[in-house]
Amino acid sequence: MSSGPRLGPGAVTARLREALEANDCRLLAEVLHPNVCWNPPDGGNTGCHTRSHVLSHCARLHALGLRAAVEETFTYPAAVVLGLRIHGAVPPADPQTVQYHVFDVNDGLVTRITGYADRAEALDAAFPGAPAGHRAGDPWQ
Numbered sequence: 338m339s340s341g342p343r344l345g346p347g348a349v350t351a352r353l354r355e356a357l358e359a360n361d362c363r364l365l366a367e368v369l370h371p372n373v374c375w376n377p378p379d380g381g382n383t384g385c386h387t388r389s390h391v392l393s394h395c396a397r398l399h400a401l402g403l404r405a406a407v408e409e410t411f412t413y414p415a416a417v418v419l420g421l422r423i424h425g426a427v428p429p430a431d432p433q434t435v436q437y438h439v440f441d442v443n444d445g446l447v448t449r450i451t452g453y454a455d456r457a458e459a460l461d462a463a464f465p466g467a468p469a470g471h472r473a474g475d476p477w478q
Contacts, residue, residue, distance in 0.1 A: 343445025350412045353419060357405050362395035370446040378436050378452030401427050408435050416441050416463035439463045
């Protein structure tokens with residue numbers, strides 16, 4: 338992991354997109370906090386609680402043939418939202434559905450990843466307190 342200066346939110350967004358487009362979970366290591374917590378969209382007990390756990394889970398999903406295509410990105414001061422279309426032959430693959438993941442960012446590192454099935458819920462979680470239609474990057478304002 339790099340010991341250079343911490344990345345800003347826009348750079349974190351770019352790194353996440355790069356890692357997903359390259360299908361390389363190792364690229365995520367640079368932006369994940371050592372104690373990152375990942376909660377899946379279904380709220381099940383399959384979450385991860387450390388960087389190494391998140392990376393090994395990503396590698397396992399990749400080995401199963403799952404791939405994520407980035408459909409949308411939203412960058413906020415303390416969070417990044419990615420709309421992902423999951424492709425593959427095993428669950429949670431569903432190329433007809435976009436899943437949203439909120440990456441909470443603190444000091445240039447992702448500290449928590451939370452999945453949402455609903456876009457509005459993800460945007461609200463990423464930028465709490467913003468009135469509907471006034472979220473930064475909200476295309477519906």
